[in-house]
Amino acid sequence: MVSKRFSKVLSALFAFACIFIIANNKASAAEALTQGQKEALHEQYVEILNEVKSTVEWGNSLVGIEVAPIGEFKEDEWVSPEVFKQRAVDATQANAVGVPNSGITPFSTSSASHKINISHGSSSVSMTVKATFTTTLSNGRQVFTNYSGLGVSASSGTWKTTGVDARIIDGGRTYTFTIGGQLTYVGLVSSHTLNTDFLCSSSGVVS
Structure with a gap:
């Protein structure tokens, strides 16, 4: 019969292995994207940023912001549209000084x-x-x-x-x-x- 202590050790090792596999899968997710998938995602990024630029308050030092060319994206920068939108909002609003919401784009x-x-x-x-x-x-x-x-x-x-x-x-x-x-x-x-x-x-x- 397997002791309780040994069972706990096996359970811990199994949990660690699962975490390791999940982490590896996440790290390799971007690498698994095909060029076509990256191009489609890049187009979504452009649409998202255009929406953000026209709807959120700009930072006081910001005069322009664009999506980087597809060839300049690092593998770990290919994120979901939801994550990219939050990044775009954060970057656009950085150091905002409270420009009145008049519908005017800076x-x-x-x-x-x-x-x-x-x-x-x-x-x-x-x-x-x-x-x-x-x-x-x-x-x-x-x-x-x-x-x-x-x-x-x-x-x-x-x-x-x-x-x-x-x-x-x-x-x-x-x-x-x-x-x-x-x-x-x-x-x-x-x-x-x-x-x-x-x-x-x-x-x-x-x-």
């Missing part, structure tokens, strides 16, 4: 476009000016900080941009553009200057 991007009609001989050609704008919170409202991806397209013919003068005025509320370029249409090349202003609302809507 740092955001927005795209907008304007149409401008120009004359080409007896014809009128519609030009579309489009860009992506970065805005940030300043004195309780959003203001312009930068732009990117400026594009100009013509409803007829081909447009070639030759120069851009872009300035932020009105305390960051207006982005004014002077765009020089050439329109090639019906066998003629004409030079034009396009002038347009983009406006930033207090909540960061660009029009």
Whole structure:
């Protein structure tokens, strides 16, 4: 008959073995993910962070936060969406100073476009000016900080941009553009200057 003392030793060893196996399984869980699974999880991380950025209060020193490229994730950083969301909330809110919940995102991007009609001989050609704008919170409202991806397209013919003068005025509320370029249409090349202003609302809507 097995003594009670020996039974306790066996039970302890069995429990230790179980803990060891579970710990090993957890450690190897990330390594077992396929590349496709990592890509799907990475897409979820991006969606989660975008939601967090638009719904929680930002820290006072934070001007931007993004999900790291998939190739930069360490194996132990592949966590469940729930765990990642909490990490994203913690990182975004760090050192928050109590910005009023006004629906204004401290740092955001927005795209907008304007149409401008120009004359080409007896014809009128519609030009579309489009860009992506970065805005940030300043004195309780959003203001312009930068732009990117400026594009100009013509409803007829081909447009070639030759120069851009872009300035932020009105305390960051207006982005004014002077765009020089050439329109090639019906066998003629004409030079034009396009002038347009983009406006930033207090909540960061660009029009």
